[in-house]
Amino acid sequence: MQQAPNNPFAEGQVLLIDKPLDWTSFDAVRKIRNMVGIKKVGHAGTLDPLATGLLIICTGKFTKRINEYMAREKEYTGTITIGAVTPTFDLESEPVNSMDYSGIDKAILEAATQQFTGTILQVPPIHSAIKINGKRVYELARKGQDVQLEPRQVTISTFELTDISLPVVSFRVVCSTGTYIRSLANDFGAALGCGGYLSSLRRTRIGEFLVSDALTIEKAEKMIGDTRKQYQNG
Structure with a gap:
């Protein structure tokens, strides 16, 4: 996976994902990793495959905050x-x-x-x-x-x-x-x-993050694609 210099996701972002049924948390991380084009992607708290709902995914420098988010109510x-x-x-x-x-x-x-x-x-x-x-x-x-x-x-x-x-x-x-x-x-x-x-x-x-603010995988894909295009086009 080639990582573009100054990739906006490498600088660090927190993505709120509504994990689909039957996906593992790692399935979601792997999908987002491919979308954002960097390797440094992780989640803040596992959801079992049969659970749905809020999964916090951190990219780039924000992966340092994963333990902080995991500790929240x-x-x-x-x-x-x-x-x-x-x-x-x-x-x-x-x-x-x-x-x-x-x-x-x-x-x-x-x-x-x-x-x-x-x-x-x-x-x-x-x-x-x-x-x-x-x-x-x-x-x-x-x-x-x-x-x-x-x-x-x-x-x-x-x-x-x-x-x-x-x-x-x-x-x-x-x-x-x-x-x-x-x-x-x-x-x-x-x-x-x-x-x-x-x-x-x-x-x-x-914590303060709500599933009502989370994106489906499909909407996340569009958002990430649009963000990367805007960045590449300056």
Whole structure:
């Protein structure tokens, strides 16, 4: 990839991207890297392939700010399906262990959310990108190895239910960096006694950055192309 001198994206920009469903965060970075014509491109916080929403992508000199952006508070919306669990805590694996949820009502659901509000200890999912001795734990889990992860302290300032259409419960969560919404869904299901898994997820905010201000990949491609043309034409 040839890098033009004084490329405006090399000087540094923050791009807000609305990550499509089924894309990895790296898929989005790779696409943007090809568009902007420089190698120095990175994202500020992974979204799983089955999640959509706000992905902050930094280019050039602004990649130095990635850790700063990653540390900011996050907001998510999504759905939890109760009455079963999955090994990955989401729909990357098939639901198993179907359980009766007929006794669950709104009061029980809302009471369960209170257990996960505030500063709590959370065990990350074993199907995650955390490394143990240099190996991604999801790689170890897929090989059938026993993986033990230590609980981590996270802060969930808001966990509210926005719709209840059992077995699907819609939610909004505001949380600290390092919070796994998949683990929250699994733990929420365990607290209910009938299991639960994350069935959809959308990141709507990182700090002051909003998904409503983010560009689709197609709009980003046009914006970047126009910017580069303006630069080249002086």
